[in-house]
Amino acid sequence: MSLGMLRLFSIFIFGVTLLFGRHLDFTLIKKGDPNSTNVLLVVGGIQGDEPGGFMAASLLSTHYKIEKGAVWIVPNFNFYSIIKRNRGPFGDLNRKFAKLKTNDPDFDLITRMKSIIKNKNIKMVVNLHDGSGFYRTKYIDKLHQPLKWGQSSIIDQDNIKGVKYGNLKKISDEIVAHVNKNLIKKEHEFRTKNTKTHIKRTFEEKEMSKTLTFYAINHGKAAFGNESSKSLPVHERVYYKLLSLEKFMDIMGIKYKRKFPLKPLVVKDIIDNDIFISFNDKKIFIPLSGIRKKINYFPLEKGAKFTFKPSSPVMTVLQKNGKYTVYYGNRKLTTLVPEYLKYDETDNSIKVNIDGKIRDVRFGTLVSVKNYFNVRPDSRYRVNVIGYVNKKHKNEVGLNIRKKQIIRRYSIDKYGKRYRVEVYDAKFKKKFLGMFLIEFNPKKKKAYSIVALNNFLKSK
Ligand SMILES: [Zn+2]
Numbered sequence: 342m343s344l345g346m347l348r349l350f351s352i353f354i355f356g357v358t359l360l361f362g363r364h365l366d367f368t369l370i371k372k373g374d375p376n377s378t379n380v381l382l383v384v385g386g387i388q389g390d391e392p393g394g395f396m397a398a399s400l401l402s403t404h405y406k407i408e409k410g411a412v413w414i415v416p417n418f419n420f421y422s423i424i425k426r427n428r429g430p431f432g433d434l435n436r437k438f439a440k441l442k443t444n445d446p447d448f449d450l451i452t453r454m455k456s457i458i459k460n461k462n463i464k465m466v467v468n469l470h471d472g473s474g475f476y477r478t479k480y481i482d483k484l485h486q487p488l489k490w491g492q493s494s495i496i497d498q499d500n501i502k503g504v505k506y507g508n509l510k511k512i513s514d515e516i517v518a519h520v521n522k523n524l525i526k527k528e529h530e531f532r533t534k535n536t537k538t539h540i541k542r543t544f545e546e547k548e549m550s551k552t553l554t555f556y557a558i559n560h561g562k563a564a565f566g567n568e569s570s571k572s573l574p575v576h577e578r579v580y581y582k583l584l585s586l587e588k589f590m591d592i593m594g595i596k597y598k599r600k601f602p603l604k605p606l607v608v609k610d611i612i613d614n615d616i617f618i619s620f621n622d623k624k625i626f627i628p629l630s631g632i633r634k635k636i637n638y639f640p641l642e643k644g645a646k647f648t649f650k651p652s653s654p655v656m657t658v659l660q661k662n663g664k665y666t667v668y669y670g671n672r673k674l675t676t677l678v679p680e681y682l683k684y685d686e687t688d689n690s691i692k693v694n695i696d697g698k699i700r701d702v703r704f705g706t707l708v709s710v711k712n713y714f715n716v717r718p719d720s721r722y723r724v725n726v727i728g729y730v731n732k733k734h735k736n737e738v739g740l741n742i743r744k745k746q747i748i749r750r751y752s753i754d755k756y757g758k759r760y761r762v763e764v765y766d767a768k769f770k771k772k773f774l775g776m777f778l779i780e781f782n783p784k785k786k787k788a789y790s791i792v793a794l795n796n797f798l799k800s801k
Contacts, residue, residue, distance in 0.1 A: 365420035367450065368654045369457060372414065373407030373595070380411045380462045381593055383586060384454075385469045386655065387434050387553060389422025392671050393569040393578025394469030396612055399655045399670070400579060401586055404611065404793070410595035413463065416654045418454065419447075423655060426671045435468075436548060438556035458557050464505045465564070466557040467589055470495075471578055472568035476534050484572065485528075491570025492531050494585065497538035497555050506563035510535070512592055513565060519588040520581055525605055529573070529581070565589070576609035583608070601789035615793040616674075617652040618667060619705055621645070624684070625776050626705040626798070629667065631754040632675045638727075639665075640763060640773045643681040652797050682773040685766055689775065692717040694741075704775025706798065707759070709783050713741045720767060722774070727751050727761040736767070744781040758783065 367386075385398025398416035405412075422429045431446040441451055458466060472490025480486040494513040501507035513533040520531040538549040538558075549555060557564035567585050569578035583603060590597055601607050614630040621642060629652075641647060647665070649658050656669045665677040690703045694715040702708055716724045718739040726737050728751025734740060749757040759780045766772035786794075 365417075365424065365657060367415050367418050367420055367454075370402045370414045370416070370654060371411065372402065372405070373411035374409065375411070377411035378462045379464055379593055379595065380413055380460070381589060381595060382458065382463045382466045383412060383414045383416075383469065384418055384466070384553060385414070385416040386418045386420065386423050387468060388428045388470065389419050389424070389671070390426055390428050391469075391471035391571075392575045393471040393571075393573075393582055394567075395423055395655050396575060396670055397469055397579045397582030397586065399653045400583065400608070400611065402654055403652065404600045404789075406598040406600070408596040408598060410590075410593060411462070412590065412595060412597075413457070414654075415454070415457070418450070420655075420657070423670055424657070424659070424668050435553055436551040438553050439551040454553070455556065458553070458562060459560050463562060465589065465593060466554065466562050467565050467567055467586065468553050469582055470566055470568045471571045473571050475528065475530075475570055475572070476532055476568070478532065490534070490568045491572060492529055492581070493534040493566075493568045494531060495534050495536060495554070495566030495568060497536055497549065497552075497558055497564070499535065501558055501561070501563065504561050504563060506593065509563060509565065512563070512589075515592060516565070516567075516585050516588050520584045523584050525577060525580070529570070529577075531581070531585075534568075574609075576612055577605050579612065580605045580608045600792055607787075607789070610787070611789065611793070615652070615790055616656070616669060617794065617797045618656065618658075619650045619797075621648055621684070623650070623705040626707065626778065627753065628707060628759065628778070628794075629669065629674050631756055632667075633753060633755055635676050635678065636753060637678045638680040639677040640682050640776065641677075641679040642684040642773075645684070650800075652793070682771045683769070685772045685774050687774070688764075691722070691764055691775070691777075692719075693777075702777050704764070704777055707778045707780055707794075710744075710779045710781050713743045714762075714779055715739065715741045716762065716764070723765040723767045723770075725763045725765065727763065729760075753778070 383398055386395035395416055398414050402414045402416055417423055419429055419434050434447055437447055437451050441448055474484040474489030475491045476489045476493035477485045494516045496509040496513050499510040517531040517533055536549045538555050554564035554566050569581045601611060616629040618629060619626045658665050658667050667674045690701045693700055693702045695708060696711045716738045722738050724737040726742055728747040729742055747760055753759045759778050761776055762779060763776045764774040
């Protein structure tokens with residue numbers, strides 16, 4: 342299969358209703374110079390129960406700009422196993438790179454990954470894992486010992502002759518040194534682990550010959566495994582992975598710009614809070630930070646294709662029993678219970694008085710409100726503020742609406758701050774014009790969060 346036949350996305354757009362998660366495909370994101378012959382390939386999510394790996398790959402794809410050279414990222418290689426939170430529903434993908442039967446359910450995935458790895462412009466491959474415990478060269482205790490994998494940079498051999506960046510041991514030691522300069526705790530120290538795969542004597546070594554990195558090495562590519570410890574919270578694993586990846590880029594002379602300060606708690610904030618999704622050509626926008634488990638009467642278009650745009654390549658929507666569930670890596674964020682309506686595309690914004698100032702509010706956006714808002718009267722509109730009850734009015738245009746007038750449990754977030762304002766055709770009850778969200782007294786946002794939100798809203 343040629344590279345051209347692969348689905349290549351620079352931004353990820355999904356237009357399919359996925360009935361069965363097992364059809365979830367991986368994404369190949371190409372960043373930087375498209376003509377570069379100095380490409381780093383980063384693979385995340387080869388095993389779905391290793392979130393440090395696929396969350397780091399996701400952040401690398403969304404929160405870094407590559408200014409020289411190129412980085413190709415497959416953040417969600419075994420996407421189905423990520424959603425399922427297991428190692429691999431059809432077996433471990435990282436043991437399928439040697440021999441594989443053509444009727445193996447993962448045959449297609451593996452074949453396509455092999456053809457990516459073989460691309461002549463790729464000069465280095467890094468496969469991201471989370472491993473158990475803490476690798477140590479000598480036995481210290483059960484958790485810290487030679488049989489553990491956590492906090493290590495993995496090589497299959499010290500050198501590959503005649504290959505660019507073939508001095509694997511030296512490079513790996515540089516990664517380790519860089520990580521160790523930035524430890525949260527001494528226990529987290531990194532070490533190089535050489536699996537000596539080419540000698541293939543023990544069972545473990547034989548197992549290693551079936552891995553992605555060993556395949557890469559045998560096709561003339563420098564390749565590394567990178568393991569953060571499963572004993573650490575996910576954001577700390579991601580922190581260590583990003584430190585490692587930045588050093589790999591430095592070594593290759595790949596220039597990048599990071600859009601946030603690399604600190605463990607910032608990484609946590611980004612993973613938990615800078616997450617968004619929009620639906621049906623951005624008609625509806627939902628920030629997913631603190632989202633409620635279920636959102637009822639979600640206005641979807643009757644008879645039309647359901648489309649969505651996630652902020653992360655490890656985010657997707659699966660349909661089951663007529664409901665839509667938003668998944669984000671190993672997390673199930675929310676389930677949308679649809680109400681099917683007719684969509685009307687005439688308007689894409691509406692005039693709203695926000696705290697005394699008239700503004701043109703686009704559908705599919707979020708507006709901050711301090712005291713009140715008031716959708717300007719227009720005979721064409723019927724407005725429904727979800728959770729606002731006023732027996733005198735069926736239509737909420739022209740009313741000053743304050744937070745205390747809205748029933749808290751109707752907020753889309755668990756903190757009672759974000760509410761839906763839905764606009765319908767005044768004459769046709771079931772004709773939906775659009776939705777925007779209001780957020781009462783939002784917390785002051787960090788600079789990197791504002792950038793993330795604006796980039797998401799601006800992107801196609
Ligand atoms: Zn792994």
